[in-house]
Amino acid sequence: MSQNIEVTPERKKELAKLFQELQGRILANDITLKEVNEILDREMPEAYADRDKAPKVMEGHAYIYAILDPEGRRAYVGRSTNPTARHEQILSGRVKSVLLRLWVRAMKNNYHFGPPMVILAETTTDDWYRVHREWVVRLQEGGEAYLNTL
Numbered sequence: 001m002s003q004n005i006e007v008t009p010e011r012k013k014e015l016a017k018l019f020q021e022l023q024g025r026i027l028a029n030d031i032t033l034k035e036v037n038e039i040l041d042r043e044m045p046e047a048y049a050d051r052d053k054a055p056k057v058m059e060g061h062a063y064i065y066a067i068l069d070p071e072g073r074r075a076y077v078g079r080s081t082n083p084t085a086r087h088e089q090i091l092s093g094r095v096k097s098v099l100l101r102l103w104v105r106a107m108k109n110n111y112h113f114g115p116p117m118v119i120l121a122e123t124t125t126d127d128w129y130r131v132h133r134e135w136v137v138r139l140q141e142g143g144e145a146y147l148n149t150l
Contacts (some may be wrong), residue, residue, distance in 0.1 A: 015072030018043055019111060023070075026112040036113050044116055062128035064121040064135050066145075067104075070111060074118070074139055076100055076147040079132045081125065087117040100147055 022039065025031040063083045066074035067090060080086035091114040093101050107115045123131040139145035 012072030015044070015068065016070060019070040019072075022113065023111045040113075040116060060125050062123050062125045063119050064123060064128070064132050065117050065119050066135075066139075067100075067115045067117055067147075069115065070107070074120070074144045075103070075115070077120065077132065077136045077139060077145045079128045083117060083119060090114075090117070097147070103147055 018039075022031070022036055026036065062079050062081050064077065064079050065083050065086070067076040067078075069075040078086065089095060090100065090104060091108075093104065095101050095104075104114060107113075120135055121131055133150065136145045136148045136150060140148065
């Protein structure tokens with residue numbers, strides 16, 4: 001039941017370019033926060049910025065997600081039964097991980113918007129630990145998931 005979504009090197013470059021462009025426009029006061037969100041909704045549908053496209057909360061299901069950095073790398077991998085609510089918790093700093101909380105705060109201070117979330121896999125609540133661990137190990141081997149500790 002696991003559905004995996006890979007972020008290609010080309011997509012990473014696109015995301016890095018998008019983040020850089022948005023940062024420049026924000027710093028130049030050339031864009032509003034509403035416009036930033038509209039651009040993210042349009043350009044990054046995989047980040048579930050548009051709440052109507054968010055995964056549905058279903059009993060027995062868990063989602064493995066990644067928080068993206070400005071280069072489009074998957075900086076943190078987590079799991080949730082409600083990814084939309086979890087993303088809101090992460091953006092508001094309501095997380096146990098001090099490292100993740102500080103990193104998100106730095107992202108907001110430097111880029112003036114919070115990091116997006118992408119869904120990597122859908123699994124069952126019985127199997128989430130194994131699927132999560134596999135994603136973290138695989139991504140850490142490639143230099144990603146650098147905010148995760150196992």
